[in-house]
Every structure is written in C-alpha cells, then in structure tokens.
Amino acid sequence: MSWSILRMLRENPEELKDSLRKRGMDESLVDRAVELDTLWRKLKRQVDEIRHIHNKLTQAIAKERDPQKKSSLVEEAKRLIREREELEKRLRDVEEERARVLLSLPNIVHPSVPVGPSDDYNVPIRFWGRPKVYIEHVELFKQQTARYGFNVEYEVIDWKPVGHADMLENVLRLGDTAKAAEVAGSRFYYLFDDLVWLDFALLLYAIDRLTSKGYRLVLPPYMLRHKAISSVIDLQTFEDAIYKVEGEDLYLIATAEHPLAALYMNEELFEDDLPVKLVGVSPCFRKEAGAGNRDLKGIFRVHQFHKVEQFVFAKPEESWQILEELISNAEELYQGLGIPYRVVNVASGELGLPAAKKYDLEAWMPAQGRYRELVSASNTTDWQSYRLNIRLVRRDMRREFVHTLNSTAIASTRTITAILENFQEPGGTVIIPKVLRKYLEPFEKAPKEVIEPASKRMVK
RNA sequence: GCCGGGGUCGCCUAGCCUGGUAGGGCGCCGGCCUGCUAAGCCGGUGGGGGACCACCCCGCGCGGGUUCAAAUCCCGCCCCCGGCGCCA
Missing domain, CATH: 3.30.930.10 (Bira Bifunctional Protein; Domain 2)
Structure with a gap:
C-alpha cells in the first residue's frame, strides 16, 4: 500500500516539484521532504537494529535459569535501552518534522489542469x-x-x-x-x-x-x-x-x-x-x-x-x-x-x-x-x-x-x-x-x- | 453527569485473573486435487524498513507509566452496550 505523493517523492521528486511550481508554491519543500524522508529511513534502520538485539536479549532472559547469569543479562538489557532511547528521541523528532512536511504537500496536479496563478x-x-x-x-x-x-x-x-x-x-x-x-x-x-x-x-x-x-x-x-x-x-x-x-x-x-x-x-x-x-x-x-x-x-x-x-x-x-x-x-x-x-x-x-x-x-x-x-x-x-x-x-x-x-x-x-x-x-x-x-x-x-x-x- | 460491562487482524472470537514470540473460525486471494463445480488439503491475508530478496521492527481503542519484557499490571482520555438521572 502506498500513498501517491510519497511514492512520487521517492521515485520522481522532479515531477513533484513541477506540480508545486504549477501551483506557485516553493518547490524547495520537496527537497526538504526528501531530505527528511531519507534521514528518517536511516534512523529507523538503526533503531530497528538495536530493538532487534534487545528483543533477543529479552528472550534469552526468559529462558535463563541461572540467577547469576540472568541478572547479568538484565544489566546488559538495561544498558542497551539507554542507548536505544537516545536514538529513538532523534527518530521521533525527525518523524514529527517529516510528517509535518509530508502533510503540507499539495495533491499532484493533473496534466489536464491549465497552469496559472489565478x-x-x-x-x-x-x-x-x-x-x-x-x-x-x-x-x-x-x-x-x-x-x-x-x-x-x-x-x-x-x-x-x-x-x-x-x-x-x-x-x-x-x-x-x-x-x-x-x-x-x-x-x-x-x-x-x-x-x-x-x-x-x-x-x-x-x-x-x-x-x-x-x-x-x-x-x-x-x-x-x-x-x-x-x-x-x-x-x-x-x-x-x-x-x-x-x-x-x-x-x-x-x-x-x-x-x-x-x-x-x-x-x-x-x-x-x-x-x-x-x-x-x-x-x-x-x-x-x-x-x-x-x-x-x-x-x-x-x-x-x-x-x-x-x-x-x-x-x-x-x-x-x-x-x-x-x-x-x-x-x-x-x-x-x-x-x-x-x-x-x-x-x-x-x-x-x-x-x-x-x-x-x-x-x-x-x-x-x-x-x-x-x-x-x-x-x-x-x-x-x-x-x-x-x-x-x-x-x-x-x-x-x-x-x-x-x-x-x-x-x-x-x-x-x-x-x-x-x-x-x-x-x-x-x-x-x-x-x-x-x-x-x-x-x-x-x-x-x-x-x-x-x-x-x-x-x- | 453517575454506576456497571466492554473495545484483540476485513468480520467473529480465545488469550487478560497468574506479564515471556497473538491462537482459532468465517470471508477473501493463490496453489494442489478434480470431466466441471463443490468439498478436502497446503499457503497467504495490519503498518513500516530493507538489494523490496533474505530478514528485521512496530502493532491488541488512543496516550502515558511500571518492567529486561505489557494484549495482560497501573493512570488519564475516547467510543460502544446496559442501568439511573436530566432532556427537545
């Protein structure tokens, strides 16, 4: 499932810019959107990676019977969470800004629409x-x-x-x-x-x-x-x-x-x-x-x-x-x-x-x-x-x-x-x-x- | 407004008490089988990331909290059902 505007943003940003130009809008909005989307995807990959490691640890804790080993695994998990939280905050900030920019994008002008400001x-x-x-x-x-x-x-x-x-x-x-x-x-x-x-x-x-x-x-x-x-x-x-x-x-x-x-x-x-x-x-x-x-x-x-x-x-x-x-x-x-x-x-x-x-x-x-x-x-x-x-x-x-x-x-x-x-x-x-x-x-x-x-x- | 019950995959439902990978049915899609159809069997059927492959993350009304770990425990909000109150 995909939204036509996000798809065009990723696959053909020039065409999206053209659409904004036709509306008399600032096309740099598209550059900003691409930039934020790229950064968002990068941060998402990093956060997912840490979450994955943490999930594995959590599963190991559930299975571990030796209390000594168990508590050291818990300590390890706690450390990982602190690391994760920092990245998650950055991801949230970027996500919020990205959403704001994406939602401010106009619909794609149909080719049959006459171009003009008024x-x-x-x-x-x-x-x-x-x-x-x-x-x-x-x-x-x-x-x-x-x-x-x-x-x-x-x-x-x-x-x-x-x-x-x-x-x-x-x-x-x-x-x-x-x-x-x-x-x-x-x-x-x-x-x-x-x-x-x-x-x-x-x-x-x-x-x-x-x-x-x-x-x-x-x-x-x-x-x-x-x-x-x-x-x-x-x-x-x-x-x-x-x-x-x-x-x-x-x-x-x-x-x-x-x-x-x-x-x-x-x-x-x-x-x-x-x-x-x-x-x-x-x-x-x-x-x-x-x-x-x-x-x-x-x-x-x-x-x-x-x-x-x-x-x-x-x-x-x-x-x-x-x-x-x-x-x-x-x-x-x-x-x-x-x-x-x-x-x-x-x-x-x-x-x-x-x-x-x-x-x-x-x-x-x-x-x-x-x-x-x-x-x-x-x-x-x-x-x-x-x-x-x-x-x-x-x-x-x-x-x-x-x-x-x-x-x-x-x-x-x-x-x-x-x-x-x-x-x-x-x-x-x-x-x-x-x-x-x-x-x-x-x-x-x-x-x-x-x-x-x-x-x-x-x-x- | 008050009291009680509830909200889990498109639909129905289990899980909640007692925290540890969300299970089943229906529907739908694909495959197998078959003169044809039906039945039966197998798989798929939320969102996102990713060479769009492998795989991974997120998701149980919404938002917080506790915890290594939350559908499950705690707090706030929204909505639905029942009762009481009020009312065109």
Whole structure:
C-alpha cells in the first residue's frame, strides 16, 4: 500500500516539484521532504537494529535459569535501552518534522489542469443556456465567452436587472441583512416566506434527482473533531473557514463534504463495494476570513447556508470518469432550473491543496454581467483518504488508498441569487423554475409560479 | 453527569485473573486435487524498513507509566452496550 505523493517523492521528486511550481508554491519543500524522508529511513534502520538485539536479549532472559547469569543479562538489557532511547528521541523528532512536511504537500496536479496563478487562467470548457445580457454588458459578456472561442447565443435586454441584494431587501423585501448584522454580524441574513420555501424546494429538488440516480441520502454530523476535519482540508481553509466550538474539540462543518469524507475514517472499503456514492444535505458554516470586502451585500457570500453535496469513494482507475459524472449531474440540475452557466477547468494556482483537478460551474448573473461560481467539483484522489486512513482492499487483499471526490449539487443561497437575477421580470416579479413546482405544491402558503415584489403584495 | 460491562487482524472470537514470540473460525486471494463445480488439503491475508530478496521492527481503542519484557499490571482520555438521572 502506498500513498501517491510519497511514492512520487521517492521515485520522481522532479515531477513533484513541477506540480508545486504549477501551483506557485516553493518547490524547495520537496527537497526538504526528501531530505527528511531519507534521514528518517536511516534512523529507523538503526533503531530497528538495536530493538532487534534487545528483543533477543529479552528472550534469552526468559529462558535463563541461572540467577547469576540472568541478572547479568538484565544489566546488559538495561544498558542497551539507554542507548536505544537516545536514538529513538532523534527518530521521533525527525518523524514529527517529516510528517509535518509530508502533510503540507499539495495533491499532484493533473496534466489536464491549465497552469496559472489565478482564476484569470481558468479555462471555460462548456457553455449552456441563453443568457440575458443587459445591453451595456455585451462587451463584458463577450470577454467571458467569445474570448475563449465560444460563440454563445444570448438575449440582449435593454432594462437593467436589479441585483440580487436589492431584489432581496428592497424589491421583494423578503430578506433582512441589516437586522441580521446587528444581532449576528455581517454576512448573516434573515430570509422570509417565499424565499424560505424556495430554499427548501431547491434542496428537495437536488436530493430527489440525485437519489434517483442511486446516490445514498445522508444527513451527517454538523460538527467534527479536529482530527477528522483537519484531515480533509488544508491549513489555509481551516483558518479562513472553520468555526470552533469554545471549550470543546468540535468544529462546525463548512460543507457536508467534511463529514461525508470522514464517514469511513480508519476503515477499509472492499473493491467490489465501490464506488460508494453519497448525497449529503447540511447547513454550511464559513468564516469567510479571507474574503475581505468581496460580495458584502446580499446573500452571495455568507457565513451560513444550506447545501446538497455529492460525495464519492472510488477506485483510483475510475475516479477521473466519476469527476465527469459529478459535474455532469450538477449541470443537469442547473439545466433543469434553466439557469445559464459555463463550466471552467480551474487553474493550477486556484485548486487548493486537496484537489488534483477541479471544475467550477459558474452561473450567468445578469445584474453583475459576470459568470459567478455556484458549484465546485473536485477529484482529491488519495489526498484525503491518506489522512483519514481510508483504504481500498483489492480482491487479492492488497491495500491501497481510495480516491475521494466531491461536488456541490445545490448551494441554497447562491442558487437563490441566480434565480433572483435570471428570472426577474422588468416589474420585479420573479418566475419560479417549473422543476421546483412539485416541491412547493404540497404546501398551502408556498409560492407556486412567481414571487411577487413587495409593491404588488401591498396592493393585494 | 453517575454506576456497571466492554473495545484483540476485513468480520467473529480465545488469550487478560497468574506479564515471556497473538491462537482459532468465517470471508477473501493463490496453489494442489478434480470431466466441471463443490468439498478436502497446503499457503497467504495490519503498518513500516530493507538489494523490496533474505530478514528485521512496530502493532491488541488512543496516550502515558511500571518492567529486561505489557494484549495482560497501573493512570488519564475516547467510543460502544446496559442501568439511573436530566432532556427537545
């Protein structure tokens, strides 16, 4: 059994360096890792040798009947222990440092990932839908489509769509971020009435579609121990995103991906039982510490939202095909809703340490004139499973690490922003996507076809 | 939260009292045997080091301690089961 990154570190460190370079990371980290690994192996050999001698002595003591000889053997053993302990301390120190360095290594960038430091280097690979483009945004739109060689059909509109934040607070008056800021802080929100129904309908829609495809429905823990959560994310994400519960070894999840990945921590999965396909639903809590002032208005970037998440444990030879399946599942959901989008192949510098490759699905936002991220689908290969110690057992009992993959299905608040912008009429009425109808129908007070602006509701 | 019982190889289980190389069953893989299958027999089936050979080290929920030697004795923690208490 071996971890792909350690194997590459020993067999082909140059290739590993290349992978770090693509991410804009310091490649000397690899030299440091090789150095520590070599030293560790050397010390391990020495310690094992002494342990072996000591074990032999111990066995001799057990058999020795002559008390005189016995006590001299015990003295000999004691002396050996002192010698051993010194080396063991060095081994422990090196081992600790080696583990720290190994765990700080990023996943190996897949050859198909575009190389570049920022999302400017993301490469759009597919477009879907007929975006509504405000007349003054046409140039902006072309920069996001034609520039990459795609001829995307669009509808020019001559009225300026209201941004989702204004829709929420002023046109529909179904959200209150000011009051939420007063009682909880910025990036929190109260949603009311129709938007709450919409939130739940979106979740049910995603759950319904994915369970129909054979994904197993899971309601996971919303908090995890440090050991579990730190095994599935990198340090930067931990610091930027994760809330800690005071006085307890518990952390709020930032996505269902975290508890779903941890579902099989320290367990073995048999080859014949893979792939394991899960669809989790949970609230997500995020500090957004690195976000600065970005998206401060509205509910696009918030500390708390609901999300339906796809998660798969897979055999290494099938994981790349499953990544395509995950993004394709997500695309089907947004096609069903009728939200125009593009799929981008995320550049090496924006992957995050766990992912070997990542697709984002970005929805067209008519008020902003930009494609914005709604979905992220990643193949993390064995980066998470190595840390979580989740192994794949082959038919002949050989062990490997499984591959893990994750993808958003629906993130409630972001999808609501896309609906508010894409399906608003000039008068402020929002048309509800038809696929959501069956998830609203059972409820007397839920909206069915449209969400009316506040002005119209007053008239009624 | 308190009291009691428990956690051993993928699964089940012995060993713990009385410290001295962790044994058996199931499952799985390979081989033998066999018209075929089954049964039977033999071997393998945790992690690491190593010319990846021989061989060696580590491993019994986690972490410490005692000892030449710990699954076994001692201390702390986690989890599971049962009872009591509390509770949406």
